[in-house]
Amino acid sequence: MLLSVVVPVHRAQGYLRATLESVLGRGPGGLELLVVDDGSRDGSARIAAEFAARDPRVRVLTLPEHRGAGPARNAGADGARGRYLLFLDGDDLLRPGALEAIGDRLAGSEPDVLLLGHDHIDWWGDVRSPAPAPGAPAPGADGLRAGALSVGTPRLFRRAFWTAHGLRFTDGPYEDVLPVLRAALLASDAGTLDALDRICVRHRIRRSGTFATTPGRHHFAILEAYERLLAATGRDPRIRAARTRHLRAVLADPGRIAPGDRAAFHRAAALPGSYPGHRAREAARTGRVLARAALRRRKKTVRARVMRAAYRADLHRPLDPDLAVYGAYWNRGVACNPAAIHAKALELAPHIRGVWAVSSRHLDRVPPGIPYVIEGSRAYWRAMATATYLINNSSFPGGFTKRPGQRYLQTHHGTPLKTMGLDQRAYPALTNGISFERIVAHADQWDFSLSANPHTTEIWDRVYPSRYEHLNLGYPRNDIFFTATPEQVAAIRQRLSLDPGRTVLLYAPTHRDYRKGFVPHLDLDRLTRELGPQYVVLVRAHYFYGRSAGLDSSRVVDVTAHPSVEELCLVSDALITDYSSLMFDYACLDRPIISHTPDWAAYRASRGTYFDLLSGRPGDTPGAVATTEDELLELFRTGEWRSARTAELRAAFRARFCPYDDGHAAERVVRRLFLSDGA
Known part of the structure; x- marks a missing residue:
């Protein structure tokens, strides 16, 4: 068997299906795909099992608990049977033709390490220009092939080489620094480091929910990772140079080192130069970013300015712990999941006072006895400013400032057959006027996203990238x-x-x-x-x-x-x-x-x-x-x-x-949202 592709999986449900399809949809024979379930509690394990059930090339290895990417990759490597190992993340994509090109290259040579070209795509669908192709014969600044000492460069490892040198991913963050860069030095020194001059892997940059997008002092672990690597390589000067480059990149990444921790990280890393000098360079870059942001702010609509004027006073009022604002279909009346939740809340949580946001054009759709406020009125903005609970199947028109302490449940109003959210960017002819920035900003307001089935949860996780909690409880409207x-x-x-x-x-x-x-x-x-x-x-x-x-x-x-x-x-x-x-x-x-x-x-x-x-x-x-x-x-x-x-x-x-629908979805939602029941 030529190749074992190892994919550790944890919280990747919105991305994993495309990752696995990119591996299995093409390529030479003799391929196996090992998906390592690293204690996933979302739909990742289910998706992996689905692929394994229909394709004999797929095996699922299940860890008894969440251990992290390092142990998961080691488990995959230990179970691999191919001559070469390729480690991918659960949100990576193999590009069309990559496996064929890899197969052709390995048919003519047998390097210990084969570097692969790569690029990045963000949640907006924008592709970053790739780094210089690793196949260039000229060495990089470290005397190695370009990208060899960049952890982000994907690569194949000959499994016998990996095993003979006892290469293992470490526990904890930055688990790949030691084995990946040590392997690059070993192969380079032996003359068995090669490169494939084409883009083979696309890294999908996720907006939230990953290690790389969560700032904190856990990123200081990279310092220990490089200390272990320096000790293992006799403090090779090439590693020292790679360390400086990598640490500077981490320091400059707002998704990793928080502003308040940057001075401490700079000192702990003992980076060349003073931190004030570093801050001056960063300030210049930040100034350009802020200037662009200021320009965007000046372009905000008149509606937003009017909203701020009407809303400002109400935002200073305390939140009402028993007030809930409901909305459906852009304030078209009392309907759908919010209506079913409202009815069940009257029964199970009578202390919650529900009020509906309704457009003046649709007042006739409000049943007698249902409290409502007219969209855009003073009462509407006051309710939006002071309600503790916000429940909607679309959005609250006009925009609002979500306050600390408010809890927003997005119920949605259907299962997606057609593309939704950020996936619509691939169809520009029909998205004229859609602000994808607003779509993402809206998702940032959600605390909970209701789902009727695993398919929906998987899609929402990717096309509305933010930090909300999925509620896999079924659709109350179907009760x-x-x-x-x-x-x-x-x-x-x-x-x-x-x-x-x-x-x-x-x-x-x-x-x-x-x-x-x-x-x-x-x-x-x-x-x-x-x-x-x-x-x-x-x-x-x-x-x-x-x-x-x-x-x-x-x-x-x-x-x-x-x-x-x-x-x-x-x-x-x-x-x-x-x-x-x-x-x-x-x-x-x-x-x-x-x-x-x-x-x-x-x-x-x-x-x-x-x-x-x-x-x-x-x-x-x-x-x-x-x-x-x-x-x-x-x-x-x-x-x-x-x-x-x-x-x-x-x-x-x-x-x-329809796996979650059983007539009790509204009850589950009410207990979770208003009565603080877990699950």
Whole structure:
């Protein structure tokens, strides 16, 4: 076996899937991938197990407890069987063609250490220019190949060489300094250090949640790491030079050394030159950064200035420990997960006074007896300034200053099929006007992010990078699917004037970013005419299109203005949709889901999706699929829309996307948020 790729994993759920796919999707034979679960408590272990179950090249090694990257890498190296070792992090990516190029290079030589080119990509999607290619024949300033004594340069190690020299990653931070740089010296001195002159590895820079983005004195551990290395190499002058470069980089990194610790770090490191001189250089750089920041501040909108004027006085008031502000769909009314949480809080936490933030255009959507404040009013800003709890499925328009002591629960309002958050940057034609800086700033306000399934948690972790806590508790809005009685469903049908004996189809297509207005891809008159009188079709347009589907048809029932989509799901016998996230909620009912997808290729190309809805694979496809109107009608003529095959697909889809929903999600959320229950 040529290559063993070792990937230690801890808190990498939002990134790991792409990392593993980048290794397995291409490359020469004789590859094994060892994923070392370093006591992960997020979804990382589940993702690794999923890959191992479907690909025999993947093995998962599980440590009994969280030990750190060093012991995890050692465990992977000990279990490896390949001639070469490649250590990747759980958020690294192998670039296309990298494994083929590595295989070609190793076919012609057998170096002890092979340096690989690399670059970096940040959470905005910006790629940093790579360091000078390590394959350049001219030596670096240390007399070695460029990048050889940079810990960040990825490299392969011949496993027999690694073992013969007793190379091991150390415990604790900066675990790679000793073995990686010592190996570089050993191979260089033996003439067995080589380099591949191409970008093979892309390091994804995460915004938060990693060692490198958490400032503190734990970064002083790099000093001890270099002391061990100097002792092991006879205080080689090349290591002393590398140490100075590395320590200066750490000192300048705000994600590692906090400003208050910099003078102490400079002294402890015994770096050449005075700290005041270092500060002068840093001040010059900081001045440029501050100037750019000041320019951005001057460009803030008039709305922000008005908000500050109305808000300033209220921010000096004490927080009300029993006040909660709810919002849904950009203040469109009382709905979705926040509404279910509010109702359950009235039952389980009656001391919490809930008030809804509502736009003046949507006051009619506030049920009688529900307290509310009008968006932008003095009462609104006062509530936003003094409430201890903030609950929303989107955002509070106008912006606000989250105060210490406030707790913000982001409930979201769907499971992502289409790309979301920072992933939308790959589709610039449809993101005109979107401020990704605001998206990230909004995520910084969250204390909790609610999730309906592991897929969603994995996506949110990456596309909304911040320090909030994931609450894998299910969607409260779906509780009604488990608790509604037949009598309640019959009453809803009666209010909608639906005959008890007719089959009700709910047609709920989603919004198209590339199209204005609601233009259904179905001839609804033809659909209802050919289905016959035993069927009735309810049409629910996306809320972006207002309160009416704008249809000129007497054959369908326009329920776009109905206040509860959950009630519409309850009275329907099947759902016809395309790419709407409603399908994930509807799966809780275990009723047929028909995907009508005539523009699937255009939708994927314009917006991007996280999986192939039309693949027919269990877990991806929720039931019957039609790409044309004729195919849709044929599904009903033949009965395939509710066949045993589609029921099996629906069961797998439900297992994947509804594992937390059981009728008690709202209770779990209320106890966690308002009653301080852990878990």
